[in-house]
Amino acid sequence: MKVVVVGCTHAGTAAVVNIKALYKDCDVTVYERNNNISFLSCGIALNVGGVVEDSQKLFYNSPEGLVKLGVKTRMEHDVLDIDFKSRTLKVKNLTNGEVFEDHYDKLILTLGSWPVIPPIEGIDQENIVLCKNYNHAQTIIQKTEEVQNVVVIGAGYIGVELAEAFEVKGKQVTLIDAEERIMSKYLDDEFTDLAENAFINHGIKLALKESVVKFEGEQGKVTKVITDRASYDADLVVMCIGFAPNSALVKGKIDTLPNGAILIDDYMRTSEKDVFAAGDCCVVRFNPAGDYRYIPLATNAVRMGTLVAKNLMEPKLKYMGTQATSGIKIYEYCIASTGMTEEVARATTDREIDAVVLTDNYRPEFMPTFEMATVKLVYDKSTRRILGGQIISKQDLTQFMNTLSVVVQNNMTIEELAMTDFFFQPHFNKPWSLLNAAALKAL
Template sequence: MEIVIIGGIAAGMSAAAKASRTNKDANITVIEKEKYISFGACGLPYYLGEEFADENEMFARTPEQMEKTGINLLLEHEATNIDFNKKIITVTDLQTGESFEKAYDRLMLATGAQPIVPPIPGIDADNAYTITKLDSVNRLKKALTSYKKIMVVGGGFIGVEVADQLVKLGKDVTLLEAGPEIMSGPFDSEFSQKLKGALEEDDICVCTNEAAEEFVQTDGQITAVKTAKGQYEVDAVIIAIGFRPNTKFYADNFKTLSNGAIIIDQHGQTSIKDVFAAGDCASIPNRLLGDTYTALATSANKMGRIVGTNIGLPESEWESFVGSLGSSAIKAGQYEAASTGLTEKQAISKGLNIKTTCIETNNHSNYYTVQEKIMIKLVYDAETFVLYGAQLFGKNETVLRATGLTTAIHAGMTTKELGFVDFAYAPPFASTWEAINVAANTAK
């Protein structure tokens, strides 16, 4: 069996590694534009912020390691055309410019996503950066000593993480968000406001309801950012306003979401037989929402593993993905936050009959040092009390509690059950009534 995987970063290499173990007789080829594979871009903000120094820490596997398992790697190669009827891929060697054809029996698309770079005047300057590729971040790291005032455009995960890291390096950071709130995708308003306050507590200037309209250049460098409200002097700009699935050259052949992400089923198969997809180029089956676009490394790796299992086996032996909950976490200044399942606004948009509870309670017993408040919000069915979603905000010991809440949502537990779950207790870690118990018991 000829298996071809286009894309060798997260989902693609997870699939290749699993497929090589599942079907040892398959001939597996991975086509990747970069010089490397298995790169964890989630580490880039922390590499930029000098949380660690060795860039190799962000690579889960080396090409040599994968080739030893029998996987054929075509690095610095690009799939430029796919004939889905004849099952033939046109591949171009990016070093020589030469092209050749590669046939497949089964194909996986793992082409990822690309950062959205809006057509704002002046954005093409050398001191405008995106935080998705190692080369770009290394270029920024080398120039950082000459930058003092840095504007981060975009209040999502990457924007918040980068702003958080840059201020630790002594930079004067402004975070610009066109919408009314930062982190508005995974969090409801009260948590977005808490995260904004956490950044401001660390002297990051957070400007919401304000969009960049022009990047003013002087001698080819951005020196100011104009908005409808004024002008900001800057030494550099970081663009972090989101991602677009990298599916443009083949998306017309498939059923897709509105943003171009390829829709897959619970087996990872697309609307074309023998063609699979996973990662940031594809949808992800969500346990509560159905087909969604969730550009998270956890989803990419899990769905990649499912595809790797199925792509080399007969259909009767395929495994199904259990479904995502879109669980995520973020650190902002001295605080941390997590979200899992449905937010209140998602539940309302889905037409669910819900109630919510939002409380502050202690992280552990009052007689143990450094007691902190944890804010917990639960979204649950108004009649059955089945838990649909949860959000948390606080300092130490906050985000890991999301693990218990994710498990409860996955299992379809009610708040009444959750209120009496026997969580582990000792004064340094919890109170006799664990914070999750307390929140669940306020659901009425």
């Protein structure tokens, strides 16, 4: 049996490694546009800020590693077209220009995502860069040494992490976003207020509720970012507006959402027979809302790629959906969230939403040291079902949100969480866990 994998970052790598583990004799061919695989783009800011000094450490596999597994690894090859009826692909070798055909018995689409690039006047000038892959990381690191005024556009996780990294490197940093808060998709204002103050205290300029309308430059190199409210000096601009599914290859040939995200069932199967899809090019089932959404996360991609391998021959292991659990560290604050924020829940569902916020020390005050933590639970007022939560502290308590992810996935109620059994030991916590205590406050 011949398996062809198109694209090989997180989902593709997971699929290939697991297929070869399960089916050693399976003929697997990978086509990838880049000359590398499995780059952890979530580590770019750490690399820029010097926390991770060697970019190579952000790879967890390599083309050579796949070759050792017996995979035909075709780097710098672009799949130009797919004919699902004849099960053939048209492929271009990007190094020599050769175009040829290949065929498959099973096809795996792990096409990934690509940064959103809005049609802003002047966006094609030098020193306006993207932040997605290894080559982008190298460009950003190189240019960081040459510039002083850095503008980051987009205050999601990648944007805020980069803003901090540039400030740590001694740059003058402006962070622009059209929303009124940073990280507004992931956190409610009780949490973003603290993060924003941390940025301001470190000298980062926050330009919120502003939309970029133009880039000005001299001799083809950007010098200013013009918004609908102000103007900012810029030697380097990093675009972090968001991502879209990189699915143009199958547009009109396979079932997708209007934004191009490929529709899949619980076994990673697409609308075409023997064609699977996984990762950032796909929809995910978002458990808190009970619907399908586009949520590109590496954690989703790795799980989905693994599921492709498990279900390659027959449906065996169902997809459990996602809570879009995520975490971030901003200066001294450790922050994590899972499920829906209160704002998102009110805006995207017709449920009656309620929420509770608890601030307490994470362990007893008789201990030599203790630290404040704030935790929030979001829940359906009528069913009592928990829909999401967030936590922030200078102590790393982010694992609480992994626990809450399981709570949300299993449709637990406020009452059930209030009485769930968690251990107590003064080194680590209080007799009532923070999650217990927050749920008790809701009661």
